[in-house]
Amino acid sequence: MTTLGKGRCWARTHPLAVDAALAAVVLVFMVIGSFAEPYGEHGPTWGTRTPDAPSLLLMALGALALFFRRRAPWSVLAVTCAAAITELLTGDPRAPVVMCAVIALYTVAATTDRSTTWRIGLVTMAGLTGVAMLSGPLPWYAQENIGIFAWTGMAAAAGDAVRSRRAFVDAIRERAERAERTREEEARRRVAEERLRIARDLHDVVAHHIALVNVQAGVAAHVMDKRPDQAKEALAHVRDASRSALNELRATVGLLRQTGDPEAPTEPAPGLHRLDELVETFRNAGLPVEVALGQVGLDLPAAVDLAAFRIIQEALTNVRKHAGRDAKAEVSVVRVGPNVEVTVIDDGPGKGKGGDGEGQRDTDTDGGGHGLLGMRERVSALGGSCTAGPRYGGGFRVHAILPVAPVTTAKGETA
Numbered sequence: 410m411t412t413l414g415k416g417r418c419w420a421r422t423h424p425l426a427v428d429a430a431l432a433a434v435v436l437v438f439m440v441i442g443s444f445a446e447p448y449g450e451h452g453p454t455w456g457t458r459t460p461d462a463p464s465l466l467l468m469a470l471g472a473l474a475l476f477f478r479r480r481a482p483w484s485v486l487a488v489t490c491a492a493a494i495t496e497l498l499t500g501d502p503r504a505p506v507v508m509c510a511v512i513a514l515y516t517v518a519a520t521t522d523r524s525t526t527w528r529i530g531l532v533t534m535a536g537l538t539g540v541a542m543l544s545g546p547l548p549w550y551a552q553e554n555i556g557i558f559a560w561t562g563m564a565a566a567a568g569d570a571v572r573s574r575r576a577f578v579d580a581i582r583e584r585a586e587r588a589e590r591t592r593e594e595e596a597r598r599r600v601a602e603e604r605l606r607i608a609r610d611l612h613d614v615v616a617h618h619i620a621l622v623n624v625q626a627g628v629a630a631h632v633m634d635k636r637p638d639q640a641k642e643a644l645a646h647v648r649d650a651s652r653s654a655l656n657e658l659r660a661t662v663g664l665l666r667q668t669g670d671p672e673a674p675t676e677p678a679p680g681l682h683r684l685d686e687l688v689e690t691f692r693n694a695g696l697p698v699e700v701a702l703g704q705v706g707l708d709l710p711a712a713v714d715l716a717a718f719r720i721i722q723e724a725l726t727n728v729r730k731h732a733g734r735d736a737k738a739e740v741s742v743v744r745v746g747p748n749v750e751v752t753v754i755d756d757g758p759g760k761g762k763g764g765d766g767e768g769q770r771d772t773d774t775d776g777g778g779h780g781l782l783g784m785r786e787r788v789s790a791l792g793g794s795c796t797a798g799p800r801y802g803g804g805f806r807v808h809a810i811l812p813v814a815p816v817t818t819a820k821g822e823t824a
Contacts, residue, residue, distance in 0.1 A: 428476050435508055436472035443468070443504040464504035467492045471509030478516045486513040490533060497540045507537060507557055511564045518568025519575075526572075530565030534558055622650050680714035681742065687722055688740065696729050696738060703743035713811045716787045717742060717751050720795070723784055724753035724807040732757025732805065748793070749811045756804045784809065 420427050443460035460468075474488040489509040496506040514533050518526040538558040542549035629643035681702075688698045709717075721740055728738045736757025743750050781797050788795040788809050795809040 424479055425476075428478060431512070432472045432475040435475060435512060436468060439468045439472070439505050439508055440465070442508075443502075460502075460504045461500075464496060464500050464506070467496050467500075467506045468504055468509075471506050475509055475512055478513060482513065482516045482520050486510070486517050486529075486533070489513040490537065493537060494540050497537070498544050503553070507541075507560070510537060511560045514561055515564040515568040518565045519571045520568075521572070523569055523573075526565055526569045530562065533565070534561040537561060619654065622647050622654075625650065680711070680718050681709070683718065684721065684740075684742070687718070687725075691725050691729060691738075695734070696725065696736070698725065698738045698740060701739070701741045701743075703741075709749065709813060712791060713749060713813055716791060716811055717749060717809075719787060720751050720784050720807065720809050721753060723781075727781075727807075728753070728755045728757065728805070736804075744813075747813055749813055751807075751809045751811065753807045754800060754804060758803050781807075 440460070443464060471489045471492045474485045474492075478485045489506075490513070493507040493510045496504055500506075510533065514530065517529060521529075534557075538554060538561070541554040541557050547553060625643045625646040629640040629647070632643070633640045684700065684702065688700055691698050721742075725738055725740070728736055732738075732755045736755045738753060738755045741750075741752040784797070784807070785795045788811060791811055793809060793811045795807070797807045798805070800806045
């Protein structure tokens with residue numbers, strides 16, 4: 410950044426310091442100008458006249474008012490014009506107090522609309538110039554009187570030009586920001602379309618492999634007794650097809666899993682009304698499950714109902730896989746104020762017969778698998794919280810808090 414650019418940045422961040430410096434400079438120039446005599450015998454001369462005390466007081470008052478020009482531009486314009494008119498009526502010789510009114514008029518013109526600028530500019534020019542022409546020792550056509558008219562007119566025009574430029578720059582910046590938002594929305598739309606295409610491809614691939622597995626399994630069952638070699642070959646095809654389907658499914662899910670995804674489109678999905686059916690499937694698989702279902706209510710939003718069901722399903726699946734054969738699970742779903750709390754605990758050591766070990770669960774907790782990560786993503790999308798970790802004394806605990814009321818953003822929009 411250049412020195413000029415740094416100076417502009419500093420001026421934007423320190424407006425009071427800039428106004429104080431401007432007021433001091435204007436006061437110095439007014440005092441210097443009050444010692445000059447433009448109508449000397451041999452042209453303009455310096456030091457041949459001295460301003461009186463009232464003129465010095467008016468100059469100081471006008472310069473002090475400029476310090477507040479950004480906070481109250483209209484009041485500053487009124488004060489400086491009053492000081493200038495007082496000096497024009499009483500000063501002999503006159504001091505250039507009108508300089509303060511010129512700067513105040515510029516400030517008003519830079520902060521208001523064009524029609525107001527023209528009206529207040531004409532009133533200020535006519536008032537100051539009229540007072541200067543009709544009073545004082547100078548003739549009405551003196552250069553000082555014409556100079557007041559010219560300087561006030563230029564101040565109004567300059568302020569209006571600055572305001573127009575600022576409005577133009579703001580409009581360009583706003584259009585650029587809108588274009589950037591449009592590009593981001595277009596990019597998100599293209600990503601959504603691409604993911605939909607991948608989903609279609611996934612459907613075709615999985616359907617193909619499942620159909621192949623079904624056919625080969627039927628062949629194996631048909632020739633198992635009479636042609637064991639052919640049955641063995643069919644089972645080998647089943648194994649290859651299932652492995653290929655799993656690999657392609659894993660690759661596609663890895664592409665689709667992104668951080669910060671918006672909530673998936675709603676579609677018919679299971680909920681807590683199917684909790685008994687879900688628990689019964691795990692009991693049939695050998696996992697004892699106890700359920701404590703409080704008065705949750707039937708008015709749950711579809712997304713909350715689905716999230717609670719999926720959390721219980723994934724948690725019980727992890728218990729069945731990692732907690733050991735002798736583990737027991739407990740499921741609790743209760744309504745606490747505006748939230749629904751889902752808790753799944755087990756007493757498995759993670760090292761039982763057939764278990765994969767506690768380390769596997771720790772890996773999942775840290776993000777090594779998609780199970781617990783999927784829980785957290787689902788709960789976070791609803792504005793809730795989810796914790797999962799080992800219990801004191803053994804076992805594992807999954808606890809999710811799902812807000813029933815929709816999440817409202819700072820702008821009042823429903824998330």
